[in-house]
Amino acid sequence: QAVVTQEPSLTVSPGGTVTLTCGSSTGAVSRGHRPFWLQQKPGQAPTTLIYNVDIKHSWTPARFSGSLLGGKAALTLSGAQPEDEADYYCLLLYSGPWVFGGGTRLTVL
Amino acid sequence: EVQLVESGGGLVQPGGSLRLSCAASGFTFSNYWMKWVRQAPGKGLEWVANIKEDESEKYYVDSVKGRFTISRDNAKNSVYLQMNSLRVEDTAVYYCARDSGLDYWGQGTLVTVSS
Numbered sequence: 001q002a003v004v005t006q007e008p009s010l011t012v013s014p015g016g017t018v019t020l021t022c023g024s025s026t027g028a029v030s031r032g033h034r035p036f037w038l039q040q041k042p043g044q045a046p047t048t049l050i051y052n053v054d055i056k057h058s059w060t061p062a063r064f065s066g067s068l069l070g071g072k073a074a075l076t077l078s079g080a081q082p083e084d085e086a087d088y089y090c091l092l093l094y095s096g097p098w099v100f101g102g103g104t105r106l107t108v109l
Numbered sequence: 110e111v112q113l114v115e116s117g118g119g120l121v122q123p124g125g126s127l128r129l130s131c132a133a134s135g136f137t138f139s140n141y142w143m144k145w146v147r148q149a150p151g152k153g154l155e156w157v158a159n160i161k162e163d164e165s166e167k168y169y170v171d172s173v174k175g176r177f178t179i180s181r182d183n184a185k186n187s188v189y190l191q192m193n194s195l196r197v198e199d200t201a202v203y204y205c206a207r208d209s210g211l212d213y214w215g216q217g218t219l220v221t222v223s224s
Binding site for chain 1: 144146153154155156159166168169170171204210211212214215216217
């Protein structure tokens with residue numbers, strides 16, 4: 001099965017902007033992969049922030065946005081808050097099976 | 110209110126079996142695909158299996174094919190994961206999720222495979 005790659009860790013300053021990316025071993029990520037972005041805090045179940053590239057759930061803070069960027073899926077956080085410190089996972093569809101990326105640990109510091 | 114509640118986890122020896130259940134409420138269960146996702150201790154998320162509304166399509170991660178079976182009972186608003194020939198590496202928290210933008214998740218049930 002395909003391998004989905006994410007940055008293992010990133011750091012952003014409070015109020016700053018950071019972009020997390022999600023690549024695919026099979027080539028460019030497209031809308032057909034229906035990229036998801038999930039947030040997970042310690043000891044909690046994941047929460048889905050973004051699906052189908054750029055669609056937000058009602059609970060997704062406006063400071064999060066999804067896009068396709070340079071052949072990858074991207075999650076941009078603009079105006080980071082301390083509560084955004086968490087693990088972030090992308091998820092891609094491959095004509096039936098789904099594959100998660102390894103996750104990005106985001107530190108707000 | 111939408112709720113997903115997993116059950117059936119526990120300690121099992123390698124080679125053993127477990128059946129996980131996910132009870133859904135607060136929505137028309139038969140209208141949604143459902144997923145199982147797992148997370149090994151200290152590790153990332155791993156998609157395990159998907160099932161279509163009418164069970165006509167099911168998909169599995171390669172590592173569980175032939176050992177795990179996903180099923181559902183729309184009359185009981187439940188999705189199941191039958192896990193056979195369990196391995197130490199199947200140790201994880203298992204989550205069910207509604208496959209509509211993955212909008213709702215259960216709190217998970219822990220499966221520990223150990224002798």
